[in-house]
Amino acid sequence: MDKPQHECGVIGIYAPNEDVARMAFFGLYALQHRGQEAAGIAVADGQTIRLHKDVGMVAQVFTPQNLAPLAGHFAIGHTRYSTTGSSNLRNAQPFLIETLHGPLALAHNGNLVNTAELRRELLQRGVGLQSSSDSEVMTLMLAGAKGDTWAERLENTMPKWQGAYCLTVLTRDGVYAVRDPWGFHPLSIGQLPSGGHAVASETGALRTLGCVAIREVKPGEIIALSNSALRVRQALPPQPELARCTFEHIYFSRPDSFWDGLSTHQVRVRLGEELAREAPADADVVIPVPDSSTPAAIGYARVSGLPHNDGFIKNRYIGRTFIQPTDSLRKQGVALKFLALEENLRGQRVVMIDDSIVRGNTAGPLVQLLRDAGAREVHLRITCPPIAHPCFMGIDMGTYADLIAHRMTLEEMRDHIKCDSLHFLSLAGMMRALGRTSGYCNACFTGIYPLKVDTAHTKTGFEKAIV
């Protein structure tokens, strides 16, 4: 599908006398939408760390048999979509290595923008690398860092990492949660009902585990999970201007997740409301592209006074298979994933609400699907501004050349998609929906990056050396 792809979801658990591997499994299950290419869980018992990881979805990777040996009190887990480095087992996480100070495992959500420089430094010191992942670079840097404790080693290494990182780090007797000082992606921590703590990319996963008293890991913090009070260390001051990823609210996060004090579902409703004020349409019905655009369609309908109805039925499982469709099925295109509800569309002038257009290769077929089902007009409304710049902080949107809004004007896009009208929500409208005036990264819309990026960098750039 034509959607930005998130890099990963991470989880960390300290729960004495619990089956932490099984808890991590269900936590990862709740984060499956953040990465569907590989999954892994590492567990420590005070002496050693055991790991199981593989390519595939969480439910494909883990079985009762391979979870059983993962016994201990401390766990971290990772579900992966590849950002730096393509999807293969070598890049699957957590990374686990032996160090002078005992075993160390690391799970990373995000993307560093200075990986090339950090890799070169490691290679010059004779440190071998097995994968093309920036997360392996981070693991090896930590292993060689100065400091008497892991918290000190983390604190001494963090200034060298430029970019987006939410980490869960496992040692033989501890779990740490770490967040970059820009605060690009969410990481929250909660208290488990049975004692101990859990940390996860989204509050939805923490609630799945029954957590209460949930709070964010603040930008620049290192938190050691424990049975009672959390041990919190402000390792780096938060950047004066935070750079939360707006796309977490627009598309990535589960609608039941909270971030920056905002409910994702409520933000999406307000995005639809703003869109209806900015770009009304002479139409009969508002139809969302499910699932992430459904709250926005509710908001658009509320403000416009138009009825809201289902127009697409989504096969929620089609994206979750590694079996490639046959050529004749592939020609069906979006019909493998969506079918149109003719009875709701026949003779109707439709407002179709979607959350983003990246490459622009599915909006056209979706519009056609509505027309084939009898829609008289299709007016496309998008709940964010045009994406004209790539992301270097962990969201895969492709390169400049891939982005339709970089190549085409609004009118050219409308022609390409073949809709009757096309409007994107303005930057100001989007921020109004968030109720924020600053503290967010909007670089994919504006081209103004919160830190220095190498615009020539591509996702598989390091794989020429590692094949």
Ligand code: SF4
């Ligand atoms: S560039 Fe866009 S997708 Fe990337 S972190 Fe910033 S807001 Fe998020």
